[in-house]
Amino acid sequence: MHIVVCIKQVPDSAQIRVHPVTNTIMRQGVPTIINPYDLFALEEALRLCDRLGGEVTVLTMGPPMAEDSLRKALTFGAERGVLLTDRFFAGSDTLATSYALSCAIKKIGEAWGPVSVVFAGKQTIDGDTAQVGPGIATRLQLNQLTYVAKINEIDEEAGTVEVERRAEGGVQVLSTRLPVLVTMLEGCNEMRRGSLTHALRAASADITVWNAEAAGVPDVGSCGLRGSPTVVKRVFAPTPRAEKAEEIGRAGMSHEELAEAAIDELFARHPTIEADLRDFAATSQEEWR
């Protein structure tokens, strides 16, 4: 089975700092990682190949340095990495991104065999949109399975798949036909450790680098800024509230006294909260009887 996993190289959000004076992002020296949600997709793809045979192609779009994330994915056992990089792709919103990626996935299928499953993480930690997965599915007419917690069954010969999908208020068990696009929910598996063999291979592997032309993108006007219907008009820091929090208590008060003082202030400002709490206390006391 041939599986494509879409990943994204993102800044490690734990390390992002905002400049205290200019309120702009300080990008310098921020380490990059594979979007953590994508690792659940990669692990699930590798497990399917372990079980059923096949290979995993990892695909990313980004600047040349995004090659590092592909090499990292190879250390876990992916077969090959494809980097989509071109100045035409710069400034893509989610619609333009899904266009470029879907062209590349088509090309990957032509080069290395038909693709049965395209995996993605449920969203990225930098954009948080969750829109690129459904965009790819729509463009390639793949059956769309988002927020998948578990793949119950997959039969390549019969061309069928059954999954458990996180829905509002419960889990939907869905059956559909291959090829599919699957976005994996976090916490559904645990990423394996890379092996030494894979690490050695990854270090010297040739990463396939495609520009728009090589990826078979028919219309560069649908890529990058030009192909993006959304426009970012303004980036700004949130305005602080006019007044700061009122500090409860005085120096030297015990924790018990602080707690009492806080409750006094709370009930004085919001009598309805006090009334609600008394109602709750009364009903829960009745329940205990």
Added chain:
Amino acid sequence: MSAKPSPPPAAGRAGMRKELPEHFKAYRHVWVFVEYEHGAIHPVSLELLGEGRKLADKLGVELAGILIGGTREALLAAAGECFEHGADSAYLVADKVLEHYRNQPYTKALTDLVNTYKPEILLLGATTLGRDLAGSVATTLATGLTADCTELAIDEERSLAATRPTFGGSLLCTIHTLNFRPQMATVRPRVMAMPKREAGRTGQIVEHPLNMAEEEIVTKVVRFLADRDSNKAQLAYADIVVAGGLGLRSAENFQLVKDLARVLGAEYGGSRPLVQKGWITADRQIGQTGKTIRPKLYIAAGISGAIQHRVGVEGADMILAINTDAGAPILDFAHLAIVADALEVLPALTRAFSRRLSVNRLAG
């Protein structure tokens, strides 16, 4: 799939052109996709009707609720609820193949409605259903979609200004879809306030056929397993929420948060680092990438108050922060603060609340 061919993208920087292309000028009115499942409207849809009402009034147009589902009678009843929450009209697509949510028929239903009746704005809840559907519909229509907006406004050029946190919530950005219609956006539950219900308010109903047979739909719903732990879903809608952050110093100390929550009949949660450390599960995360809450009272213990947390709790009526650091950002948006160690203050609050509430019991 069901897509009609989309208009070709305009040449040049498509999004930046000044003049709206001629064929989009007829697009009018504000639509809210109303999530109707298992016999009920998702509260986020009613919140969006409240917000959509303001946008429609600003534009001088109508507000419509979009209802897609399995039975006409159920949708008609739901339409009544939409009217009472501010909608002027409701568009219904009722067909038995739409009984349970599936991407393919819902995408067809919604894109057909858009192509037929041409709204200028389309809002959806950022739920698992809304996000699954919005991405497909926006791609099919080749229009702009802005996820997880925290503020919606209309600018002087009648354009939707959709503001959302960016870079993990450290900054905000305002996004426009200038040259394509409809302008689409999703909003998470509890970000917008629930509008007041106006009993007896009515509106116009427009019914539209799906024209799709079950045989054409590839994906089948085998079964639905309803969540047993209904409490998990309650966090976003709880009246009182107690939460902890890294100031608790260890996973064991999180029990102090739960103890206080129990006495108050409150829900509990935590900041994003606690999920990353495995102290709490992801469904208990409060903030931009977790749950947005609007409780009457929010008690934040040992949480510094990064912007990504702030945008998730700003709708609270009253925020009480407990932090050892008087300079912590949370003091910039909390109403009351106890500057002391949360590990000491939490048990003191638990004791003080139980004392007061049990005194009342004896007196009453």
